[in-house]
Amino acid sequence: MNFATSQRGAGLIEVMVTVLILSTSLLGLAALQNRSLQYNHSAYLRSQANILAYDLLDRIRINRKNIDSYSLTAAADPPAGSLLAQVDLREWRQNIASALPGGVGGISCTTAQVCTVTIQWSEQDGSGVADANGQVDADLSSFQYTTRI
Template sequence: MKLIRKNQGASLIEVLIAALILGTALLTLTSLQTRSLQFNQSAYLRSQANILAYDILDRIRINRDKATEYDLALANAAPTGTKLSEKDLKSWLDAIAVLLPDGDGSIDCDAKKCTVNIQWTEQLSSVIDENETLIFTYSSQI
């Protein structure tokens, strides 16, 4: 008389398929977390650029009658004078250099309106070493 046994437990192939699915899911979650961190860093840098633009515009509004003294081109060295506008520009450019990677700024003012440009370099991907220069532009009446 032969005894018929029922299959009990999981076969090896079922375990391997489950491990493959679990591994794929974990890799997907890791990739998602990495992209989330990159987007978070990008949002942080854009927020810093926004704060810095508002900062210099507030300084210009305080010294409104000397607004044209705040004109500054990209890649210009920070002023070293003792006038309020020169101190403001130096402080602002120093803050840009500290808060934004490869950061720089420019300002174009006339008697009624100022345009502030802030540029920085942002890494596009953690896998490849590719960077993009971003420019934040803000215009306001003073």
């Protein structure tokens, strides 16, 4: 009987250690799930950029005779006008802005009918830390696609 009284509280310590191990494991699983969601969203945005690049290249193939009109840097505003190439570039830029956060795009075509489409957008990094202005750090992602028309 003396032995049983000297063991008081040993079960409680075992339960506390088990809860500590279990909570640490659950926090690790939650962090893994969060990272998985971030990677999935990044892949989604890259897929959207791919679809948008193909969209513009298909528009150029339709209007192949005016391939020289499809030139636009990422920093430039899309051209105003009613020509098919100008309308295509304007609509394409609007689609990029609505599908990708902070998205911009540009295209350049050579005389050999080789076109390079570049699309850039911003992705929130995993830290979630805000700077002095309250803005969360974002990484600039880029997608580039080159093809012969």
